[in-house]
Amino acid sequence: MSKFTLKWGILATGGIAETFARDLWPNPECRGVKDIEHKVVAAASSSSKKRAEDFLKEVRGVEDAKAYGSYEELVKDPNVDIIYVATPHSHHYQNARLCLEGGKNVLCEKAFTSNAPQLEKLIEIAKEKNLFLMEAVWTRYFPLSIYVRDVITSGKIGTVSRTSADLSMHMVPEKTFDDSHRMVNPDLAGGALLDLGIYSLTWIFQTLYTTQKEPKAPSSVLSAMRKYKLGTDEQTSMLLTFPATSDRGEAHGIATTGMRTSADPDGKGTAGPSIRVQGEEGEIQIYHPAFRPTKTKLVLKDGTVEEKDWPQPGPGKGSGWKNGFGGSFQPEGEGQGMFWEADECAHALKEGRKEGKYESLQESLEIMRVMDKVREQNEMKLPEKIETLEYPTKL
Ligand SMILES: NC(=O)c1ccc[n+]([C@@H]2O[C@H](COP(=O)([O-])OP(=O)(O)OC[C@H]3O[C@@H](n4cnc5c(N)ncnc54)[C@H](OP(=O)(O)O)[C@@H]3O)[C@@H](O)[C@H]2O)c1
Structure with missing residues (x-):
């Protein structure tokens, strides 16, 4: 073939x-x-x-x-x-x-x-x-994420009514970034929400929205934001409500993000999972980091506990190949995991699809609307040239 x-x-x-x-x-x-x-x-x-x-x-x-x-x-x-x-x-x-x-x-x-x-x-x-x-x-494209969504839609943990998800990374902004850095600089649309909070929202959405039957119902949001000196956010907390659908009652999502605390202070998972998806029959837990998790734990009311490790595949030891981000590398031969989304692009183009299988453009838009609302509730504005629809605009 x-x-x-x-x-x-x-x-x-x-x-x-x-x-x-x-x-x-x-x-x-x-x-x-x-x-x-x-x-x-x-x-x-x-x-x-x-x-x-x-x-x-x-x-x-x-x-x-x-x-x-x-x-x-x-x-x-x-x-x-x-x-x-x-x-x-x-x-x-x-x-x-x-x-x-x-x-x-x-x-x-x-x-x-x-x-x-x-x-x-x-x-x-x-x-x-x-x-x-x-x-x-x-x-979204990791086998781990597919497994979590399957656990939910299979009914294993019963009807899900709440997900909490935190992506906080201890990188005290005034010590870690100069004012021009994209993590804090309003001219580069900085702040925790758009950079890290998107992953907390990803977990809320892929467990409470992607898994809904059609027609899917978008959420409302209430939020609080702690600002950094440059006006971008350094810590944001969001409470999302997804209305009842034909197959499920109202569900709540608690999404948090920040740069002063850590979802995994000792780097060993001692603080517990950073994501919990809770249903009537049990819950599924996902361990930090929310963007590249490698461990899940299924805990059921009947006493079942199922832990799973999800190492990223790759060419393996002896390949002399390494990948990673921000100066930290995975073990030799283990991929970062960005190839799953690349594979989805290839499959979509091969099959003639115009969007991703596990995150529709409509869903990306709903998440973007939540982030807009959160910024509006907390008066976090970005420069006009960044927010404009005018094209081309020189940045
Ligand atoms: N999926 C993930 O795990 C992940 C991780 C980190 C970041 N990201 C996302 O990837 C994007 C880039 O992040 P990054 O960490 O790669 O940033 P980065 O290291 O600062 O790189 C950004 C690149 O964008 C280009 N660029 C064009 N105009 C720029 C400007 N005015 N200021 C700064 N850079 C400019 C530059 O490349 P040239 O000079 O060559 O044009 C620069 O090297 C962000 O949207 C971030 O959210 C994703």
Whole structure:
């Protein structure tokens, strides 16, 4: 059987762009995926061609990939099937729109855009041009996430009425970031909510919304926010209410995020799970970190306890290959896990689908609307040029 090859263009050369491009190297067969393969064919930097060339040197197996010194050139490359947008959130709308307007399919990093109207516009353009568009919430595509959703829909823990999810990372902002850093800088749409809180919301949504029968009901939200000196948030707490549906009563989601506390203070899981999905017959627990969990525990009323480990696959020891993010690496031969979302892009394009299987564009939009509401409730504004629908806008 001949394989479907997806040819990737990487837009931006920062931390996550490198992690993602590296994760495209292992043969998908090492994770049981036999019908597709990935190839990085080009990368672009907004600063210089040299920067893109240096970036490609850090990635295995991309010797013949092209390097571009502008995003515009990448979009014009006819050899590129899909572009992975890996700029700061502030730039996603402008950059993803550039790709879509240029006729390219797009996988865009989280948070999808700065606000919901921007995402509505991207969806409209993708539909008009019949292009694939997906938010790069990699966690959704992990076998672990599929298992958790299956536990819920199978009825094993009974009717679910509450999920709590925390992604707090101890990185005291005034000690960790200078004011220009994308984690805190309003000009780069900084703050805990859009960067980390999106994962807490992902767990609330994939357990209380994705698992609903159609038609799905969106949630309302109440929130509190502690601001950093620059006006972006350093800690945010959200209470979501999903109304009763035909198959379930009202359900509540408690999503928290922050930069001063940690969901896993000793790094060993001693503090317990950071995510709990609770039903009438028991619960399923997921351990920190919410973006790349590797351990679950199912606890049922009848005394059943089922612990599972979910290591990420890869080419294994002896391969001389490593991946990771932010200076910390997984053991030799173990993937980061970003390939699952890449595989979903390949399968979607092979099958002619225009959105992701486990997070519809409608769901991404509902989450974006929740984040807009939370920012509105707490008067967290971003600069006009970041929130605008005007295109092109120079940032
Ligand atoms: N899925 C995950 O696990 C994960 C982890 C971390 C981050 N992310 C997401 O990925 C995105 C990028 O994060 P990152 O940590 O990779 O950021 P980063 O290391 O700061 O890289 C961002 C890149 O964007 C490009 N860029 C264009 N205009 C820029 C500007 N005005 N300021 C800064 N950079 C600019 C730069 O590349 P060029 O100069 O080459 O154009 C830069 O290297 C964010 O949306 C973040 O939420 C996801």
